[in-house]
């Protein structure tokens with residue numbers, strides 16, 4: 481895919497940015513909206529965005545929807561979808577099905593002192609593995625378009641126990657956002673030297689949700705099948721979502737490497753740590769990526785608790 485090249489020149493003043501942190505953005509927060517294949521660099525020449533419209537379109541992407549559509553958090557069903565359903569956020573009409581979840585692997589936090597796969601991952605091993613070919617396509621696209629960052633992330637992945645990698649990729653973890661506009665933030669917990677890969681599924685009729693880098697005033701209205709490779713350590717967030725049909729849905733996946741996963745032992749050893757910590761398995765099953773260790777019984781963690789416990793990259 482031939483890319484247009486853009487080098488952004490100047491940031492907005494820090495005082496102006498500070499007022500936007502945590503807020504949902506508006507159309508007034510950008511000058512440039514990317515519509516074709518584009519590489520955007522910062523003034524120092526480092527990659528900020530590689531936008532690859534439609535590059536994932538095809539059977540694997542279409543089939544993944546049926547699985548991704550089901551990954552939703554508490555309170556995310558469609559019970560309010562009919563009639564006057566939904567609710568207002570920032571004076572915009574919002575769906576009741578907003579949610580953000582993590583699939584794949586997570587490193588220890590104070591309350592849960594062992595590496596683990598998330599609850600959905602452990603309970604949906606077959607479905608998760610069926611997504612691996614798509615994730616491997618995203619991995620290969622990352623390697624092709626941002627090779628320096630890919631090499632850094634690949635080196636890290638190679639030093640990580642394969643139990644924790646998502647198939648044969650450089651990712652450990654995936655955030656799944658469903659119809660969930662994010663306030664302005666930077667990601668944390670992911671590899672500084674790496675890059676985040678964001679894929680989108682669109683259904684129904686909605687407007688907004690433009691992924692925007694307010695410091696640089698650049699934005700993208702991601703379409704079904706689009707892939708964006710991005711430096712998530714720059715400030716970013718979405719404009720508000722306006723849902724115009726009951727089936728309106730914007731799913732975004734952010735695939736990344738969680739920095740601390742390099743310190744995890746094998747699945748079996750981490751499960752032993754769970755026992756030592758008196759957090760006995762609750763029926764969760766290990767994810768197995770087809771190479772290396774066999775699946776074992778492994779603790780699962782409530783998805784809601786997980787979301788409260790970690791800062792989730794998204795877009």
Ligand SMILES: [Fe+2]
Pocket residue numbers: 665666667712716792793794795
């Ligand atoms: Fe993010």
